[in-house]
Amino acid sequence: MSAxxxxxxxxxxxxxxxxxxxxxxxxxxADILKKSSGFPVPKELMVGIETADDAAVxxxxxxxxxxxxxxxxxxxxxxxxxxxxxAATNAxxxxxxxxxTPIMALALVAMPINQLPVDVIGKIIxxxxxxxxxxxxxxxxxxxxDSVEPIxxxxxxxxxxxxxxxxxxxxxxxxxxxxxxxxxxxxLSAALxxxxxxxxxxxxxxxxxxxxxxxxxxxxxLSGVHALTDVTGFGLLGHALELSRGAGLGIRIxxxxxxxxxxxxxxxxxxxxxxxxxRNWAGYGNDVLLEDSISPVQQALLTDPQTSxxxxxxxxxxxxxxxxxxxxxxxxxxxxxxxxxxxxxxxVRVQG
Numbered sequence: 001m002s003a004x005x006x007x008x009x010x011x012x013x014x015x016x017x018x019x020x021x022x023x024x025x026x027x028x029x030a031d032i033l034k035k036s037s038g039f040p041v042p043k044e045l046m047v048g049i050e051t052a053d054d055a056a057v058x059x060x061x062x063x064x065x066x067x068x069x070x071x072x073x074x075x076x077x078x079x080x081x082x083x084x085x086x087a088a089t090n091a092x093x094x095x096x097x098x099x100x101t102p103i104m105a106l107a108l109v110a111m112p113i114n115q116l117p118v119d120v121i122g123k124i125i126x127x128x129x130x131x132x133x134x135x136x137x138x139x140x141x142x143x144x145x146d147s148v149e150p151i152x153x154x155x156x157x158x159x160x161x162x163x164x165x166x167x168x169x170x171x172x173x174x175x176x177x178x179x180x181x182x183x184x185x186x187x188l189s190a191a192l193x194x195x196x197x198x199x200x201x202x203x204x205x206x207x208x209x210x211x212x213x214x215x216x217x218x219x220x221x222l223s224g225v226h227a228l229t230d231v232t233g234f235g236l237l238g239h240a241l242e243l244s245r246g247a248g249l250g251i252r253i254x255x256x257x258x259x260x261x262x263x264x265x266x267x268x269x270x271x272x273x274x275x276x277x278x279r280n281w282a283g284y285g286n287d288v289l290l291e292d293s294i295s296p297v298q299q300a301l302l303t304d305p306q307t308s309x310x311x312x313x314x315x316x317x318x319x320x321x322x323x324x325x326x327x328x329x330x331x332x333x334x335x336x337x338x339x340x341x342x343x344x345x346x347x348v349r350v351q352g
Contacts, residue, residue: 009120011075011083011150012193046162047098051169051246054097054229057160065162069094072108072153076189076307077206080120084127084152086209090232090308091154092135096213097230097311098167099220100160102135107142110151124152135212164220166228168239169246171314175226175341177251178323180215181208181310182334183236183301184264191272204261209308211331216311218326224319231309235280237288237302237348239312240339244346247314253339253350255298268297268304276305293352302350314341 041048046065047057055069071091075083088105095102107128111121132139132154139154188205191197197205219225227247231239236258244251280303290299310332315323320337327335342349 095158096216110147184261
């Protein structure tokens with residue numbers, strides 16, 4: 001049974017890659033950034049590009065810092081309203097990943113005007129508006145262009161107290177790692193594109209990708225939460241590696257403890273794996289040690305690009321119960337401790 005809408009129009013047929021699987025491969029991105037020229041950094045810029053963090057943070061005064069981020073991509077699903085919801089949730093997540101509160105968004109809309117009906121484009125925008133309303137923020141403007149592929153996303157701004165900014169580089173030795181959402185979105189999207197995803201799988205995918213990472217704000221108020229990021233296009237291993245490199249410490253992930261979306265192991269075994277998964281591994285696999293017990297399917301799950309993925313929290317061992325309680329109170333019942341921060345050098349080890 002396929003979860004594809006009955007309409008002949010398939011949004012995913014317009015895109016060469018969907019969701020956060022559209023990201024430039026990590027190895028290529030690193031080469032591009034190496035060649036970029038340096039520039040003067042004002043002292044007010046608390047977070048820039050130096051650790052590949054989730055958003056930029058600029059200190060306004062002693063009580064407020066501005067968070068600025070943007071995210072956009074091609075369709076990951078065929079339903080236009082769901083596409084808009086997913087893209088908006090994903091973009092807003094970066095503000096929560098810095099420990100902030102979103103305050104405003106601008107829409108980025110690029111559409112093949114001669115190929116997509118106006119009402120379809122309207123539904124994409126309405127989907128994004130519905131998530132912004134859930135987050136309590138307005139879409140205050142934006143920009144539109146005629147494009148070969150449909151692209152939708154947001155620029156999002158937020159506020160945070162300067163002392164509560166949660167970077168991805170501040171993990172500490174002995175910290176426990178907590179993942180807020182299960183993995184497998186890329187695998188579900190690959191099955192959907194090949195019309196092999198059933199209705200239950202589609203619903204699980206939508207529920208996961210449209211759940212706002214609101215616990216980020218409450219987590220920023222916990223003194224024992226040292227580092228925070230969200231898992232998106234580079235997969236769990238890629239974003240864990242960014243956290244590791246930022247702190248200069250190693251990370252151990254316990255594969256049996258990593259939460260997975262229903263059915264994704266079976267789908268991956270059947271070959272429903274995105275090309276981005278292999279590109280991710282090619283980009284950072286040299287810094288990851290997989291124990292012999294880790295299967296190729298498990299490797300694919302760990303490198304699977306997550307669109308609107310979960311928060312990855314590095315916290316003191318004595319704060320784990322509080323962190324899990326924050327997640328549970330806000331409906332993130334799959335949140336789990338998946339590993340810990342170990343001694344240097346930087347790198348990720350996965351145990352079976």
